[in-house]
Each structure stands twice: as structure tokens, then as C-alpha cells.
Amino acid sequence: MKLTQGIQSLSESGLNIFLSTKVSSLPEDLFPFSDEQKNKTLCLIGNGGKALWEKLPHPLDTSTHPFDLYVENKMQEFAEKILEDKIEVLYPNYSYTLPLQKLGRALNLCTQSPIGLDIHSEFGLWFAFRGVFLTSKDIPDTALDKISSPCETCLEKPCLTTSDIARGRLCCPIKKEHQYLPAQIDFHQNALSLLKL
Structure with missing residues (x-):
């Protein structure tokens, strides 16, 4: 019951995707988990649609990584209040390069689209x-x-009628009602352009 309430609270915070699995059940070649990590439960948190954008405090500053900071706070709250455990954050964590797409596919969360995005x-x-974290708690x-x-x-x-991934994403007709708001699309594009500098 407490776990269900915690997942519901994450969803109400705009983080409406939550999946968990034993690290040991993941494909061996997914990531070089240590023996200690293999005994833990992996939790993946995501957002679908506009919900997260609407929960973030605006205006946003690209230099402060507002999405990462918000998610880190929500994961720590979840760990303290629901799991009563100290978690190991794998993402966002700049010392790791976690293969998120492979992880999402291993959990059957997503599949690859023709333009490469999942x-x-x-x-x-x-x-x-x-967000991705490990906990020593036994979660279903x-x-x-x-x-x-x-x-x-x-x-x-x-x-497939355009060579640009951003345009390809915008013209995809599947679940178009969940398309990000124009301000969110602009924010992400600006953040990406800063990374390329």
C-alpha cells in the first residue's frame, strides 16, 4: 500500500512512468553492474506527455539542469518516505553512461521507432x-x-519524409495528443544546442 501511494505521488508530481526489476534479471550485456549492485532492485522513473513540464517551477534556467534537479529531489523523497532506504542514483549521474534506451527496451517500456527515437x-x-536508481529494498x-x-x-x-529527427518527431501521428507544449520543445532544443557548443 505504501509503495502504491509513493508511485501515485510520483505520478502526481509529473513522473508518471515507474518500473522496477531485479538487476539480476536484466540482460548480462546491458551494463557492467557490480556483484553488489546485482543483488539490488532497479527502479526507472520517467515522464510521458506534458505532465512534468506543468509541475516544474517556471521560468526554467538551462544552466541549472532543472529537470535533473527536480527528479533527484523526487527520487530522494521517495527513498526516504516510501522505501526508507538510501538509494544509489544511476541517472542522472554524470559519472555513469547508462544505456537508457536498452534499459527501457529490456523492461518492455518502449521500442525503437524508424527515426531512432524510442x-x-x-x-x-x-x-x-x-531517473534510475538502485535500492536494497525488495520491490515487486x-x-x-x-x-x-x-x-x-x-x-x-x-x-521518414524528413532527415531531421526533431521534425520527424513532430509529424508522428501516434499519440499526438501527448505532444510536448511548444515552450517545452523550445526549452529542450535550446538545452541541446548549448550542449553542442
């Missing part, structure tokens, strides 16, 4: 991995059942 059955291309495995790609039902595939 696609979610409920949120389409409009979702993001926001919530990895999803194997899913088929929503792209298989798309006959037009307008995403």
Missing part, C-alpha cells in the same frame, strides 16, 4: 527517461509484457 505505446514519442517486478511497436500500425510513416 516510442511508448501510451505516449508515443513524447516520453523521457528521467513491474517490467511490462512484451509489446509490439505502435509504428507497425502506421501506414503513412510521415516521420
Whole structure:
């Protein structure tokens, strides 16, 4: 019950994707987890659609990593209040290069779209991995059942009519109702352009 309430609280905070699994059940070649880490439970937190953007305090400053700071705070709250455990944050963590797409696919959260971005059955291309942590607490495995790609039902595939990933994402018709707000798209594009400098 406490775990369910904690996951609901995360969802109300805009982090509406939560999956957990034993590290030992993940593919061996996913990431070089240590023997100690293999005895823990991995939790993945994400957001789908506009919910997280609407919860963040605005205006946002790209230099302060507002998404990361917000998610880190929510993960620590979850760890203290719900798990009563000290967690090991793997993402966001700049000392790790965690293969998020491979992890999402291993948990059957998403599949690869024709433009390379991963696609979610409920949120389409409009979702993001926001946090990954390890806990010593025993949490039920919530990895999803194997899913088929929503792209298989798309006959037009307008995403392939452009060589630009951002434009391809915008013209995808799958779950278009979850498309980020223009201000959020602009924020992410500006943040990416700063990384390229």
C-alpha cells in the first residue's frame, strides 16, 4: 500500500512512468553492474506527455539542469518516505553512461521507432527517461509484457519524409495528443544546442 501511494505521488508530481526489476534479471550485456549492485532492485522513473513540464517551477534556467534537479529531489523523497532506504542514483549521474534506451527496451517500456527515437505505446514519442536508481529494498517486478511497436500500425510513416529527427518527431501521428507544449520543445532544443557548443 505504501509503495502504491509513493508511485501515485510520483505520478502526481509529473513522473508518471515507474518500473522496477531485479538487476539480476536484466540482460548480462546491458551494463557492467557490480556483484553488489546485482543483488539490488532497479527502479526507472520517467515522464510521458506534458505532465512534468506543468509541475516544474517556471521560468526554467538551462544552466541549472532543472529537470535533473527536480527528479533527484523526487527520487530522494521517495527513498526516504516510501522505501526508507538510501538509494544509489544511476541517472542522472554524470559519472555513469547508462544505456537508457536498452534499459527501457529490456523492461518492455518502449521500442525503437524508424527515426531512432524510442516510442511508448501510451505516449508515443513524447516520453523521457528521467531517473534510475538502485535500492536494497525488495520491490515487486513491474517490467511490462512484451509489446509490439505502435509504428507497425502506421501506414503513412510521415516521420521518414524528413532527415531531421526533431521534425520527424513532430509529424508522428501516434499519440499526438501527448505532444510536448511548444515552450517545452523550445526549452529542450535550446538545452541541446548549448550542449553542442
